[in-house]
Amino acid sequence: MKAWSLLFGLTAVIATAAFVYAPFDEDWWLPSxxxxxxxxxxxxxxxxxxxxxxxxxxxxxxxxxxxxxxxxxxxxxxxxxxxxxxxxxxxxxxxxxxxxxxxxxxxxxxxxxxxxxxxxxxxxxxxxxxxxxxxxxxxxxxxxxxxxxxxxxxxEPGGSLRAPISSAARQIDHLYVLILVITGLTFVGVMGAMVVALWRFGAKPGRKAVYSHGSLKVEIAWTVIPGAILVFLALYQLRAWADIKFKSSYPDVAPLAEVTARQFQWTIRYPGPDGQIGTGDDLHTVNDLHFVKGQPTIIRLKSDDVLHSFFLPQLRIKQDAVPGMDIPVLFDADKAGRFELLCAELCGWGHYKMRAQVTVHETQDEFDEWLARSLEEQDYPPPPASDPDGVAAAAVPPGPGVE
CATH class of the missing domain: 1.20.120 (Four Helix Bundle (Hemerythrin (Met), subunit A))
Incomplete structure (x- = not known):
């Protein structure tokens, strides 16, 4: 009895300590x-x-x-x-x-x-x-x-996962905290009740065990209360889900880029001077996403092969890239800096390589300057196949963003 009560009590303490510690260490779950x-x-x-x-x-x-x-x-x-x-x-x-x-x-x-x-x-x-x-x-x-x-x-990879930097992140973090409080209190309460029951109703000399088939009132209570909590959460999160996922609620802005997932990289296509994606003057990059702070940004998400998942952890945005589908994804950021784009769906042996850099520019002028410079460098000549001493150089395609 004492061993079991100590086990349940220790489990509750460790879980509570983890919940309390996490907000005070910004990078405890980030890769180095x-x-x-x-x-x-x-x-x-x-x-x-x-x-x-x-x-x-x-x-x-x-x-x-x-x-x-x-x-x-x-x-x-x-x-x-x-x-x-x-x-x-x-x-x-x-x-x-x-x-x-x-x-x-x-x-x-x-x-x-x-x-x-x-x-x-x-x-x-x-x-x-x-x-x-x-x-x-x-x-x-x-x-x-x-x-x-x-x-x-x-x-210098930008902010940690703790601090929300987008409107979607604040909504989602609020839901996370709400669910964590509900489940955390339930977990600690159940562990505490089990410890009390083990000590209060443990076997003692002269005490006769009592068998109980169950209580209809208790069963109704533990069915109705969790059901009501789930219905409440389902209704409470509808606004956040609609803002992030419903195309009808998206602002009227042109797509910034076309992002195509493939094994094992993110290929990104920005419109060139003509402002249209899919024409000859487009800018092609690989694993390098740029957009402007404070502006709603929409990308068109595609997959060339298998199921992938477009995941911006600091922005709390995750959307599957499905072969054959062109999916709009909305996000924004209220902090400039460098962040990370990951694939959150196991997509093959090279899944670990699908990490991209995300750069949030402070101003539109800064983004336009990067775009103009990148378009100029896109036709930068490739290296020769070998140097005069016969040291072979790895082959490089004509543009820095096409692999």
Whole structure:
């Protein structure tokens, strides 16, 4: 009897402690970005540091009075070979789903920086070459800046799951708390009643056990009360469900993008200058969703293969992507920053790779600037198939957002 009562009491205490502790630790159920992506982060940090140092070495050769020394030329050869290796590593990172679009762009920039350094090395072996030096330094600085941006997007992932940052999140969190209070009080009450019953009605010398077939009044009570609670919750949540899921309640805004889920990535298509999705000037990205703070945003959700689930945890938005269906999804955010898009439906062996970056821009001008820059970079030339020393670079499609 004492053992069972202690077990029930301990269970109630642990459950209560978990409910109380969770709101005070913002990240106890979030993945550790650096732990999950430690190897890829090490690559980005190496590129950030080494490309900056290499740019400084090349810059120092701008005003040479004659040909570069053998030691300087060997340093440039070493840097070029290192850049070619980084292009291969970045291609592998993109294939593994790590910031696919950014990794592809960095791969292109690393390969082109390698070519620029090779051209500078050839020119400096003959004599002063300010133009070649300037081109190589520019390529290396561009590579370093993009590596820094990629590092920031992983190490600064935005807000925790605790704080709601959208109108839907506040409605859903309110429902969660209400249900948690009801079920929590019921759980603790039942555990407490069992402990009291074990101690009060336990076996004692001289006490005769009494058999009871049951009580109709008690059975009616424990059927009617839970039923009434369920009916109350069903009616109480209708407004939230209608606001989030009913197309008839959506604001009259054009879709921001078309999001297509496929094994194992999110492909996103934004309208180009003509404002229409599905035309030749569209912007294509992979695992990179952008929208503006404070504005209602609608995307068209599709699936290319199997069932997926579009899940924005900080915004409390979840919608299945069903093959053959074009599903509108409404959401907003009242906080700018970087957040996360996940697939919440087991969709195959690579399900764990379906993580995308979500960027909420502070203003429409900031979003428009990103869109214009991305459209310009979409036709950034791909890296060569191999470098002069035969170091094969991973293949890259024509645009950074098409895999």
């Amino acid at each position: 970005y650096r732990a999950t992506n430690a190897e890829a982060m090490a690559t980005l940090e190496e590129i950030d540091a080494r490309s900056g140092a290499l740019a400084g070495e090349v810059e120092a050769m701008r005003d040479l009075g004659g040909p570069a020394s053998a030691e300087q030329l060997e340093g440039l050869d070493s840097g070029r070979r290192w850049l070619a290796r980084q292009a291969v590593r970045l291609g592998m990172m993109a294939d593994q789903g790590f910031l696919s679009e950014r990794s592809r762009e960095l791969q292109s920039r690393a390969a082109l920086a390698s070519e620029a350094v090779a051209s500078a090395r050839e020119a400096l072996g003959i004599g002063p070459a300010p133009a070649a030096v300037e081109e190589a330094v520019g390529a290396l600085e561009g590579l370093r800046e993009r590596a820094e941006a990629a590092i920031a997007s992983v190490s």
